[in-house]
Amino acid sequence: FVQNSSSSCGAAREARSWWRRRGEDCGGGELTDGKRHTSAADRELVVVQEKKTKQKKNDMRTHTTWKAGLTSTTSTEARNRGSRLRTRPLGGPPIRVFRSSSGQNHRRGSRLGSSLLRIIFAQASHHDHHDHLPVCGTRDLNEYVSGLKFDDKGLLVAIAQDVDTGDVLMQAFANEKAVRATLRTGKGTFYSRSRKALWCKGETSGNYLMVKGVYCDCDRDSLVYLCKPIGPACHTGEPTCWFEGTSECTEDTVVVTGESPKTTLLRLEDTIKQRQAEGEGKSWTAKLLADPKLLCSKVREEAGELCETLEEGEGKKRCASEMADLLYHSMVLCRAQGVEVRDVMEVLRKRFGTSGIDEKAARVVAK
DSSP states (O other), X not given: OOOOOSSHHHHHHHHHHHHHHHTOOSSSSEEETTEXXXXXXXXXXXXXXEEOOSXXXXXXXXXXXXXXXXXXXXXXXXXXXXOEEEEEETTSOOEEEEOOTTXXXXXXXXXXXXXXXXXXXXXHHHHHHOOOSOOOSOOOHHHHHHTSOOOTTSOEEEEXXXXXXXXXXXXXXXXXXXXXXXXXXXXXXXXXXXTTEEEETTTTTOOOEEEEEEEEOTTSSEEEEEEEEXXXXXXXXXXXXXXXXXXXXXXXXXEEEOOOOOOHHHHHHXXXXXXXXXXXXXXXXXXXXXXXXXXXXHHHHHHHHHHHHHHTTOOHHHHHHHHHHHHHHXXXXXXXXXXXXXXXXXXXXXXXXXXXXXXHHHXXXXX
16 A cells, blocks of 8 residues: 655645544444445545645645445456555646455544545645646647746756667756657757757767657656667667676576566567577577468468457457467568668557558558
């Protein structure tokens, strides 16, 4: 159960004193608008907590609804983990907190647990400072950039990520001018703290980051440049700046590897390349690569078995298993022709926003 440690004691005391002033106990049956209800038919608790602060003239209100009974909207997860607490500060999105199935986290004896009230105050205070909901639609560029949260040096973190593979390429810092330049030019631009000047990645090396989208996090103090890299992103010549990983770890030691963090398909692609390098006879992958006829027959076989999962109603688990087999054999076939995952992903990305019917018609005309 998550608790806010910074001001938990003060928050709990203030919450309890609020209930005493209202002449109500925090526990026992259910409470609705400050009145106790012990009926189990509709176990719903609505707590309205008001707290006046010295810094703000307006009251801060937190509306909390506790659904203790299972309704049509609760999921299997809710049945396993207990009821849900929904906290919605005015002007902010709901925050969900789960209690254990035993209810010990929310109710101690005949009282509502103070940890619940700590969360109410912590989340209300958090949303009092900013709103997570984005303002969508066409906006003024300068207004958007100035709405980001830069630190006391006028900087925020900017992370470059490959749009096709998902690889995290590099991290740097950007100020307002760098963010504006990135949005206007479509090239990843940062702020060099050593040179104290704007820095467009690739100006001297030619290894540009062609930005396809810019995304900010929930606190608006960091950005992701989703981009198509032209050449390696790291100054060492590596494709990504992250190429030192860890695997086995004990209490005193850790195994360090020279691996980069990669998604499942890219790890599979690396394994296929490794099996190819090991040569025929060492693995099933090497055998397939050495026998194109066998490889093509396996791709057709796995495609047919995938279709059967739908035709025979074999279920999701079987469908996923057959799709995994088809993906593997298809990637081996691509490896035999020198086609990489990123090449396929780029083709798919370019088809976004295009009707499948129009795309097929264009292929017929091209032939």
